Amino acid sequence: MASSKALLGAIFIASFYFPASIAFPAHHEGAHPVGHSPKPKLGLSPDFYISTCPQADEIVVSVLKKAIAKEQRIAASLLRLLFHDCFVQGCDASVLLDDSKADASEKNAIPNKNSLRGFEVIDEIKAALEEACPHTVSCADTVALAARGSTVLSGGPYWELPLGRRDSKTAYMKLANKNLPPPNATLHRLIKFFERQGLDKVDLVALSGSHTIGMARCVSFKQRLYNQHRDNKPDMTLEKRFYYTLASVCPRTGGDNNISPLDFVSPSKFDNSYYKLILEGKGLLNSDQVLWTGKDQKIADLVRSYAENESLFFEHYVNSIIKMGNRNPLLGHDGEIRKNCRRVNQVL
Missing domain, CATH: 1.10.420.10 (Peroxidase, domain 2)
Structure with missing residues (x-):
């Protein structure tokens, strides 16, 4: 296993200034996956976008570098966003949905209200992905890619990220209140x-x-x-x-x-x-x-x-x-690929 020690320098120094085209270069110690990845769910693969949007990760990291350089705290906020998505009915980007006539947003659940952050950065990443690869990369995968990128840019490990999740068409506010651990939990x-x-x-x-x-x-x-x-x-x-x-x-x-x-x-x-x-x-x-x-x-x-x-x-x-990210993803024809992560696609 390659050492990760070299990544532990200050986040505001070199990590923000790598060119996006070499976001995780082979010689960089953090670029080598660590651990033994659990077998992905059927349909999830690190190569899911290899032919449809091969530059997806570079796009995500380029936006992240600017966002984290502006506010270091946003890296942790984006990582937390992944957890608060995945702990509610799986990693399906349900946490990103705004209030609608059909659904109450998870953003207003007790563990999330006035607390969960990073939605604007996800919006910016998604807009860049849509421009490069229209209707291809899901919001669920966008959150997962942003969380991994935030971890690496903060000096943490890199991992091969199984991709191919699709987006929920509904939010689950009641489940958010039920499933997210409170900070005072025993x-x-x-x-x-x-x-x-x-x-x-x-x-x-x-x-x-x-x-x-x-x-x-x-x-x-x-x-x-x-x-x-x-x-x-x-x-x-x-x-x-x-x-x-x-x-x-x-x-x-x-x-x-x-x-x-x-x-x-x-x-x-x-x-x-x-x-x-x-x-x-x-x-x-x-x-x-x-x-x-x-x-x-x-x-x-x-x-x-x-x-x-x-x-x-x-x-x-x-x-x-x-393991957390592989649990109960929407695959195949389930869910959708949202164009705007804040709302479900309109049926024409």
């Missing part, structure tokens, strides 16, 4: 949320590593600071200095939309520092810290292993994100 609940998606404990711990980049709003972790067990007391698993740092950003009243990095050591680098911080009692969300404190030996051992071995984390992460 470990037992997290395991159940992931099992519902056909994902196991290894997938839970590996995919939680997505929190190595990005930010979270105070409303997502304020309960830990002031009322963890509805007793007006903080979460005692929080390291004390970390607690005071968070309290200075998130007061007891107000400030719900203030933000704090999920990984304050390297918030724009996709690396294993997320796990190192958890071992120190410095996981930001309850759903982060319980991976260590939740009294599940297998999960705790995985946290320690990833903290000690970044290559292992990358390998497991790739396996798990492919």
Whole structure:
């Protein structure tokens, strides 16, 4: 396995300035897939667009570089968008649909409202894809390609991405409220949320590593600071200095939309520092810290292993994100290829 260490430089330096035509060049260490890709669902293939839109990935990455150079945080937002799509009826771009007469948008579900971001970047990518390859690349695959590109441009692993998903014709707001894990979830609940998606404990711990980049709003972790067990007391698993740092950003009243990095050591680098911080009692969300404190030996051992071995984390992460993306895709004549990711195609 090629080392990924060279990718861990600052995201705002060289990674944004590779020409789009060599977005993932062969000599670049991050260009080599890691892990052992689970067998794709029938109909999904990394070569799905090889003849119909061979430049699809280059188009996606060229837009991403500009977007991330403008706002580093958008990489994490696009990665999160993939999870919030896939955990609701599979990776079918249902999360991108706006409100319509027929459907309530998943964007207004409790876990997503005023929180989920990156839709404008997806719009820009999709417009570029439509110009180059009209009615070819689905919105579902656009989200998946944007998530992989965001990971790589943040210093994380590259993987062979199975493609060929089609787009849902409906949104699933009720399922979004039901299936997306809340930030204050217990470990037992997290395991159940992931099992519902056909994902196991290894997938839970590996995919939680997505929190190595990005930010979270105070409303997502304020309960830990002031009322963890509805007793007006903080979460005692929080390291004390970390607690005071968070309290200075998130007061007891107000400030719900203030933000704090999920990984304050390297918030724009996709690396294993997320796990190192958890071992120190410095996981930001309850759903982060319980991976260590939740009294599940297998999960705790995985946290320690990833903290000690970044290559292992990358390998497991790739396996798990492919596994998540392969679950229940729309294929063949199911669904459609949306021209505009925000609404279903009009029937003429």
